[in-house]
Structure formats: C-alpha cells, structure tokens
Amino acid sequence: MAPRSALRSRGLVLGALTAALTAAFTPAPPLTESTPTPLPRTGFETSHGARWTSEAEESAFLATVARASDRVRVDRIGTTAQGRPLRLVRIGAPAPARHDGAPRGTSVLLICSQHGDEPAGREACLATVRDLAYATDPATRRFLSRTGVLVVPTANPDGRAADTRGNADGSDINRDHLALATPEARAMAAVLRDHHPGTVYDLHEYSPTAPYYVKDLLSLWPRNLNTAERVRRESAALADDFVTPAARRAGFSTGVYGIWTDPVTGAPVRQVAGDGQERILRNTAGIKGAVALLVETRVDPLTDAEKTDPARTNRRRVTSQLAALKGLFTFLDRHRGRIAAATAAARTAALADRGPVHLGGADNDPPAPDRVLTRPPRAYRLDAAQFARVRPVLAAHGVTWLRDPGGGATVPLRQPLRPLIPLLLDARADYHLVAGRPVGE
Template identity: 65%
Template sequence: MIRAFTATAAALLASLASAPADASESPPRTGFEETNGARWTGESEEQEFLARVDRASARVSVARIGTTKQGRPLQLARIGSHLAPNRVLLVCSQHGDEPSGREACLTTIRDLAYATDRQTRRFLDRTTVFVVPTANPDGRAADTRGNSDGVDVNRDHLALQTAEARAMATVLRDQHPDVVYDLHEYTPTPKYYDKDLFDLWPRNLNTDETVHDEAETLSQEYVRPAAGRAGYTTGTYGIWTDPVTGDPIKQTAGDGQERILRNMSGVKHAVGLLIESRVDPLTDVDEAANNRRRVDSQLAALDGLFDFTDEHRAQVETATGTARHAGYADSGPIYLGGADNDPPEPSEVIQDPPCGYRLTDDQYTEVKDELALHGVRSWGGYVPLRQPLRALVPLLLDARAPYHLTSGEPVTDC
C-alpha cells in the first residue's frame, strides 16, 4: 500500500533523506490526534501544523491561494520531490460542518512529508500531490455547511461567485490535476442509506468517456476495495438501496450538475471522485471513538486513491491528456442536462454546436474574470468552442444551459 508511511511512529520520527530544516523537531500532531478524536483540530492549530511541516520538509510547500470574506487564508499544500507530470488534488471539507476529510488531509500532508520508506519516496518522485486542507475555512470556524454568506461552495464551481470556489478554479486551471478527490460527509438514513463510505464519479455527460471510465475504476476497483479491507462498508452516493436485496430504490442525490466539483472536474478533463463518510455511528460508541471512525474510514479510502494513482498513472495521463486536446477538433454534441444514469431530453443536447459565442461589451465585462479563472480562452467578446474546455463554453454562455452566466449570441458562420 502506498500509505505504508503511516505504519509506525518510528518512520515518522526518522530523518529524511532530504533532511528537514530542523532535524531535531519531531513531526507535528493535529489537535484531533492530541485529543484522540475528542475534538477537531482548531484553526490556529492547523496554521501552526502546516507551518511546521512546511519548515521541516523540502518535499512540502504551503502557499496562500485566496482569502475568505472573513479574512481567513485559503491554502494549497504541494507535496513531492519535484513537479511531476502526474498530479493529484485533494479538496478537503468544502462543507464546513464535515470535518473528517480535513483531518485526514492534514495528517496525509504530514505523513507524506515525513515518510522514509522507499515506495512512498518513489511515488513522490513520479506524482505531485496537491492538498487544499480546508476548502471552506469560514464554514469550518462556524461549523456550517455554507461559507460566511451561507453559500454552498460545492454549488459554485461554475459561477465562481465565492472566494472559495474561485481559489479552487485557479488551482484546476494552473495545476491541471489528473485526479481530483473531494472529501465530504453525509447523514445516513438507516437501512436504506447507511454505509461507512459512499463515493461517486462525474456523472456529467460532457466528461470524456475514457476519463469517466478511469473515475469508475478508481471507485470500484481501488477506493471501495481498500475501504473494505479496512472493515468499512461502501456504496454509491445518492442511491438508496433495498436492505434485503441490495437493489436500488431511488436516487436522492448525485446528478450531473456542472456546478458541483466532481462534475466540473470531469468537464475539465480530470478523473474526479466524491467521497462521503458517514457521520452517525451504527453502534453505541462515545463521540471520540465515532470521530476516529469517520477519519479512519477516509484514510482507508485514501489508500485506494494512492494505489490507483501509482498503478494507473500511464492510463490516467493518456486519458486526461487526450481529453484536453479533443476540444480542438470541435466536433460532437454538448450536453446541457442528463447524466450517465439519466439520458438527456432532446432539448438538453446541442447536436450541432456553434463555432462560438459573441458577447456584448457589457456582457464581456461582466464575465471576463470568470472565463479567465476557468481557463476559457476568449478574444475580446468572442469565445470560440475550438479549445480544450470546449464543452464548458456553452455551459457558461448558452441561454439554454441551466446555470449559464450570460446569454451569448451563437456564432454559426465558421
């Protein structure tokens, strides 16, 4: 397993081959670890933790990528020996009242930084791991789902109206991650919807087929088996199942909306996966024990992610690279609705897309920053489809798209 670096305290305390700046300083522990799960890591504890890891390991750099409305930093940790072509992004606790992913991400940053085993060091020679440890700091401080304005950040990855979503878009644009792994939690409905972990890949139909298939492989052949080996039950997010037969009963979440990160990841040609750990315990245990289960199940699933990344790097790089170049061909339909398990209505398919969209001066002024943050190329008020993010252009600018930013004029004379 790639995460063998967490096996013993001795491994964490050993000197690195690329020695830390202060070799006498022991690896830091989170507030969650210090209290054995009795409470979550505090804001100031997180900042000190990240600063110590950054100082101690040449493998790690921590940078500020934005600032929330209340002035808290949005940070990105980079772990790796160099900027390898294979890149993985962990986005942790977009919803502020879902803290287990954040705890798993913080300890993962540290464990990768301090690992001395050959397998992990070789992994980091070939893979750069990016981590946004707290994607919604204001919500985490308030223990709320939304940010300080009450906005659900995970419904803002198209419009980019929040500082949090704008920071995520910047990372996707500048770092081009091959895999985007989004850590969440959910409240169970006993008997019908109560696995330890649920996950879901991009359902948006604009996801390249090969990228979509790699995301399903990540889920079904790596993340779920890894969690199962650790004793955790798994299933598909958003699908209630019959407790006797295991057959699906109804879908309650998990559609193809492009404004959700796992779907936007697919539209932007990354292998996306949403992971959801169960908040409530199945048995009568104390709060600290249940909190440890929540975090440990996330860490078990991360084992599968890192194994997938190591074993499928060639397939993933081929899939994402090919998808990014396919837009230049400017061919094929674009989907405004539907999902991989929900065929679109005819009105939700642009069978013969235009060459591009023309915006008025006012329209362009209104949306140019968002276009730039997404990485959509434009020439003044003209936005062509012939570019890597071909499918994203109509989602942003076509009047028929459910979450469009403005209604551009389709240009059909190519």
C-alpha cells in the same frame, strides 16, 4: 508472487499512510531525554479524537511540516470573506503546465471539507500531508518523485470555524464551481487552471437514512455527460477497483453516493442525490478533463460505545477517509499511464471541436433531445456589458477569448475547455452566466 509494481504500491500504502491510520488512536508517549523530537500532530490527534483541529493549530501544524520537509510548500491561494487564509499544500514532484497548457507529470488534488460541518476529510488530509512529508520508506519516496500531491486542507475555513455547511455568506461552495461567485470556489478554480491535476478527489461526509442509505463510506464519479468517456471510465475505476476495496479491507461497508438500496437485495431503490449538475466539483473537474471522485463518510454513531463516546465516532469517520485515501494513492501509482492517456484524450477531443454538448442529463439519466446541442456553435459572441460581467469568471476557469473592436469578445469552442463554454454562455444551459449569441451553429 505479486508483480513488482503491485509490491511497490503495497509498500506505498502500508508505509507513509499507516501512521495516519493509527495516530488518532494512540496517545502521545511521554518525552524523555532520549526521545527523538516527535512528529507534529494535529489537534484532533492530540485530543484522541475528542475535538477537531482548530484554525490556529492547522496553521502551526502546516508551518512545522513545511519547515521540516524540503518536499513540502504551503501557499496562500485566497482569502475568505472573514479574512481567513485559503491554503494550498504542495508535496512531491511539481507538475507545472507546459508552454501549450497541457499538464506535465502526474498530480492529484485533494479538496478537503468544502462543507464546513464535514470535518473528517480535513483531518485525514492534514495527517496525510504530514505522513507524506516525513516518509522515508523507498516506495513513498519513489512515488513522490513522480507525483505531485496538491492539498487544499480546509476549502471552507469560515464554515469550518462556524461548523456550518455554507461559507460566511451561507453559500454552498460545492454548487459554485461554475459561476465562481465565492472566494473559495475561485481559489479552487485557479488551482485547477494553473496546476492541471490529472485527478481531483473531494472529501465529504453524509447523514444516513436507514435502512436504505447506511454505508460507512460512499463514492461517486462525474455523472455529467460532457465528461470524456475515458475520463469517466478511470473515475469509475478509481471508485470501484481501488477506493471501495481499500475501505472494505479496513472493515468499512461501501456504496454509491446518492443511491438508496434495498437492505436485503442491495438493488437500487431511489436516487436522492448525485446528479450531473455542472456546478458540482466532481462534475466540473470531469468536464475540465480530470479524473474525479467524491467520497462521503457516514457521521452518526454506529455502536453503543460510539453513542457514549463521540470521540470514537470521530475517529471512525477519519479512519474511513484514510482507508479510502490508501486506495486513491494505489490507483495513482498503478494507473499513472492510464490517467495521462485519459486526460490527454479529453484535451484532444476538445481541440478537435467535434461532438455534442449536453445541457442536461447524467450517465444514469439520458437527457431529452432538446437538452443536447448536437451541432454546437463554433463560438459565442458577447457584447461589451456581457463580457465585462463574465471576463473574470472566464479567466479564472482558463477560458480564452478574442476581443472585438466594440469592447465585447468572441469565445471560440476550439480550446481545451470546449465542453464548459456552452454551460457558461448558452441561454439554454441551466446555470448559464450570460446569454451569448451563438456563432456558426
């Protein structure tokens, strides 16, 4: 007999999310006088996958869900350059920060469609919001009583409206999680700062390169070497032990994002993406002490039927994302204690202010010796002009500082975001914002 915890997890993934796995394939039945009020459906679902949910449909859908469920709250967390809202949906148990800034409870953040031309993750997120909001099965209710599910359903509304990778200014938001130059990245940084999610899950799509890069669903953990080791291990476990098996059980092939593999032997051939850049969300989240994972769905038609009917391709793209989400929710339920321990250990290590800081490299690409601060400075001193320039960014990340009499500031490393600070302020870092003066190196 399976352990009771395993049975509860199966109940969770087979209960609340089963509807989302089939909704896109099932036309709405005709209404009769005896038909109960149907659950809200997205534009994608009502069109049977023929088109993606519009901005207006998303707004109406979320408003309906929030009105119907007391476990859902929708907040506006920002505004794009073209005036579109950036929304955060909160479901289940709240997980506010304690007075000392440490997280309380278990929470997960879903970031959907940072790239506007990758809409399948957004559709999966919207369907998941609805199914968690309306779930009545005991396993899901128990899960939500102990877990805060945070969802940014459309992280790039202007790009989604234009069907472009970048935002209205052409910026790639997923290369802006360090500098926070875009309103979209600033909004997401504020969610990380204010809610301290223990897990960050980033939904994307990719175009394959046959025959080396053709899996239905790819995933990748934080490769940045400033990610605490226990956080990296839990991130890899999320990919290898939960998301990958869940996708395979649903009939999808899986692989590691950014790695071409030999079609016969499966051996790695070449790395084409997925490095340790600190400005990419999965890496930034890992550096900040959160378990993190990137998931990518294959976008091209796979069969003759999909080639003649794009809606089939669209449904398969969304269904593969939903299958992976089942793995995520099972992970959250089974690894609740391990996630909390890993994130707490990362915070403790940062506050101890010991150990190297890596300015380059990745977990599969050792850095050159001159890219490692073996004895990092105790602080960085900023003059008045430097501080004026970076103060909003430091505040958005949650970095603290001490004001100097002349209008500048000193930023100590002994704080929860210690691994991030040199990447922002050290002249030797690839994407530094200003060249602060090291103190006590």
